[in-house]
Amino acid sequence: MDEQLPKNQQTINPGGSTKTTDQLYLDKLTFNPELRKSWLNFFVSNFRVVLLLIILLTGAGLFSFFKLPRESDPEVKIPIAVVITTLPGASPSDVEELVTKKIETEISGLKDLSKVTSNSANTVSSITVEFNANADLTESLRNLRDKVNNAKPKLPKDANDPVVNEISLDDQPVMQFAITGPYDGFTMRGYAETLKDNLEKIPGIRQVNISGGDEKEYQVAYYPDRLFSRNLSADQANNAIAATNNAIPAGTFDSDRFQYSIRSDSKIHSVTDLSNIPVTHSPDGTTVTVGNLANVSITSIKKSTISRLSTAGSKPQSAITLSVVKRTGSSVLDTVKLANETITSTIKTFNPGVRYDVTQDNAKEINKSFNELQHDFILTLILVFGILFIIVGLKEALVAGLAIPLVFLATFSSLYYLGISLNFLSLFSLILALGLLVDDAIVVVSATKQYLRTGKFTPEEAVLLVLNDFKVVLTTTTLTTVWAFLPLLFSTGIIGQYIKSIPVTVSITLISSLLIALMINHPLAAVLERVRLTKKLFFVLEGLLLLLIALGIYFGGWFGYAVAAGSLIGGGFMVRWYEGTGKDKLEANEELSDREWKDDELIKEKLRYQGSHESASFGGRLMHGIL
DSSP: OOOOOOOOOEOOTSSSSEEEHHHHHOOOOOOOGGGSSSSSSHHHHEEEEHHHHHHHHHHHHHHHHHSSSSSSOOOOOOOEEEEEEEEEEEOOOHHIIIIIIHHHHHHHTTTTTEEEEEEEEETTTEEEEEETTSOOOOHHHHHHHHHHHHEEEEETTSSSOOEEOOOOGGGOSSSEEEOOOOSSSHHHHHHHHHHHHHHHTTTTTEEEEEEEEEEEEEEEEHHHHHHHTTOOOOOHHHHHHHHSSOEEEEEEEEOSOEEEEEEEEEOOSHHHHHOOEEEEEETTSOOHHHHHHHHHHHEEOSOOOOHHHHHOOOOOOEEEEEEEEOTTOOHHHHHHHHHHHHHHHHTTTEEEEOEEEEEEEHHHHHHHHHHHHHHHHHHHHHHHHHHHHTOOOOHHHHHHHHHHHHHHHHHHHHHHHTTTOBHHHHHHHHHHHHHHTTTEEEEEEEHHHHTTTTSOHHHHHHHHHHHHHHHHHHHHHHHHHHHHHHHTTTTHHHHHHHHHHHHHHHHHHHHHHHHHHHIHHHHHHHHHHHHHOOOHHHHHHHHHHHHHHHHHHHHOHHHHHHHHHHHHHHHHHHHHHHIIIIIIHHHHHHHHHHHHHOOOHHHHHHHHHHHTTTTTTHHHHHHHHOO
16 A cells, blocks of 8 residues: 655655655645636636726725724723712711612613622712623613613702713823913913813814813802891802803794804903802982992812923923813824823913923824834835745745735724724734734645646646645635634723723734735735746836835935935846846847747646746846745
């Protein structure tokens, strides 16, 4: 009984030559015409479809890359809300009996409810509601607010309305800056309020928080004798102030074409407004105002935070700090950029001497992460191309090298469709997958090269044979790696939501690399084997080198200038070769190329010659592998 030889084991033919099992297999291998009926043959036989796929992937990937939100941390919707209710003057036990238990009873039947915890303190009831991690947070919060509203009539009349607050990681500011100037705390606070109003008009900003400076507070100091002489109490005067300090709707005004809403605005905006509020009338009919009963003045609210700024070791000075919080789903980079533009234009409208200094900028950290990814991407591309160029050949290096940007672009498109932002976890996943995504393309091009060296098959036949022999291996290895990351995808809770982008990004990257290897790299490898260096292709390459020179000079830096210098040297050698023997060679190649596209036997003869005479010249080594 014949025993199957281990792969790559050598065997000696009767003629004395030594062949590996790979060579013996290729010697016996024949092309099965049934392979032309496979679905992969559609891409091999229709290269225009492959070009269309490359264009679509490039367009969709670039669009998605520029549209994807960029963040430092993944967006995680925490399914937790807090219900705060105050009952002035009530003890903890009263708060629990009169407020907390009644609200708890109402919300206990909520859908997707995971846990409810409460805390009753002096005058304050705090109820923390946690939903299931996979629940629809928007719907859960809406149902919670409905239940809380249902509980309002059951609460004491003195209790303030319950407030439902959502817990969110997005409350962390993406940018902080401080403004300073030679003006008092009230003036600087006014400038800060103006900045806040302008910044909150930006669509990507949810809110701006201010700390520092002096906030205005109206102080009313009643004269006891004046109140006593008019038979008034301080509460009566306070009620008059509260009743006046309102803005209420006053109906609508209908015209022939439009309907206008009318509002009565009696809000207090100055000491004069407060002083002129009427409280009662004297016996002689004279109006008694707040100013007649009290000393009205403006003071600053007692400070709970103090903001100071020191730059470059200078003496600390009073400042006002503004924290910018972005909306969920908006890009940090775009938001910070628009915020800086708004701050700069608004500061110019203030009095001279007001300046601002950015103390926190998350956009810089994100740009740093993207620059590192760019560096790793370019370095990987160069290394993969260089190794394949040295060992396999120029055409194969181009095919495998093209897989890297195409896989990245396909991944960006998928992330945009799934609503996953570009954050440090997804960037880490892309860097992790960099070393894995080219495996499929390398297997394809190296195996195709080995099959073509026999000279028995056309490029299309060799590609179909490689697909038939390696599609199971490629699919199995890719899915095995994907399955290794799949348990992370089934992680539950907040942590599961936080790390979800790792398995999703890695899986998309690896599956994209498999599909691109099968549907794009294979057909491209077949077409490039039929391509010869003609005049048209020569001038196209020269144009690309000129473009690289221009781009290298434009971007600058050591890498840009190195690319420009290398392109210039390569272009010079090509021009020198063209002026020598190159022109005649290109014309001969053009004639040969036309004949080889029409006659399969000629292309087989070319491949057979390349397989046995790779070391005939230095040019042959460059095209088909130096080693």
